[in-house]
Ligand SMILES: O=C([O-])CC(=O)C(=O)O
């Protein structure tokens with residue numbers, strides 16, 4: 508058993524939307540295929556992966572460093588002890604050979620993208636859904652019913668309050684009961700009008716989360732906290748710079764409600780620093796680390812250990828990114844749910860075609876691997892790469 512090839516293509520996922528920090532007009536995404544010589548039911552096993560939105564495609568790093576390290580390694584060194592499957596942990600160690608610690612950034616995205624494809628291949632070779640494989644390895648019961656929320660509410664040219672209200676109403680019609688909108692890309696007064704318009708529209712049919720995308724300095728984060736705390740929000744997300752733990756800690760003095768952050772922390776060390784120094788509260792806050800941006804599931808398992816060691820429940824983790832990889836981790840390991848972008852970043856995000864959102868939850872179908880084969884628009888572009 509061996510990996511015979513690794514392919515990468517960088518695709519646009521551009522759209523005219525804007526958050527408080529970036530617009531997505533030039534956004535790209537890497538898609539990778541890890542091709543094996545394993546054949547099941549007459550079909551070669553290929554694992555697929557891609558990176559989450561918000562960071563760009565990683566073709567350069569994947570081709571220059573990580574792909575060749577895997578392909579040049581002794582194939583037997585990449586297998587588990589029994590020799591009956593690939594070992595994602597051993598492959599991860601090979602990828603990270605001669606990489607210094609710290610400085611997590613684009614490298615963590617390149618490795619996270621490849622790691623997703625490797626886990627897809629591993630679960631396909633085991634002929635199980637990835638969530639089942641993870642639950643079995645952990646010795647726990649999988650729960651295929653997962654909380655999902657609808658992320659959107661971006662700024663884009665010409666979007667008025669009516670359009671924002673209609674967008675949020677549309678998510679409720681599709682079965683969501685938590686919706687998220689952007690803040691910090693307009694004045695505080697204008698954001699307050701946008702929030703009030705959305706709260707009026709959803710009128711108790713859903714809860715609202717707001718996301719500042721790390722835009723605020725301490726003073727602005729506090730001013731927003733004082734404005735936001737008068738509303739019954741689901742959470743106040745990523746107020747300040749992702750690495751400014753002191754800001755996050757200070758903010759809890761001014762915001763008694765739920766806060767969420769972590770999508771731009773890319774290693775278990777950074778996650779640990781957030782838990783050590785960020786003043787996050789395990790009884791109400793959420794952690795949004797996204798394995799596809801942060802060295803993949805091999806590293807995310809270390810992050811989950813850090814989370815547990817710090818006295819947090821894994822149910823406080825609701826990853827960023829809206830991909831099926833995190834849905835599998837949520838179902839297999841008991842995370843609190845997953846993000847979803849009903850209208851954005853297609854065909855990568857979202858669910859298999861048969862899946863419907865009901866009461867803010869989905870149920871994972873029993874598909875081998877991550878389940879990409881169940882999403883027709885996605886598997887079409889994946890197979891164009893490798894099959
Ligand atoms: O707009 C973005 O970069 C995405 C984001 O923060 C989120 O989904 O929470």
Ligand SMILES: [Mg+2]
Pocket residue numbers: 718720744745770827
């Ligand atoms: Mg966010």
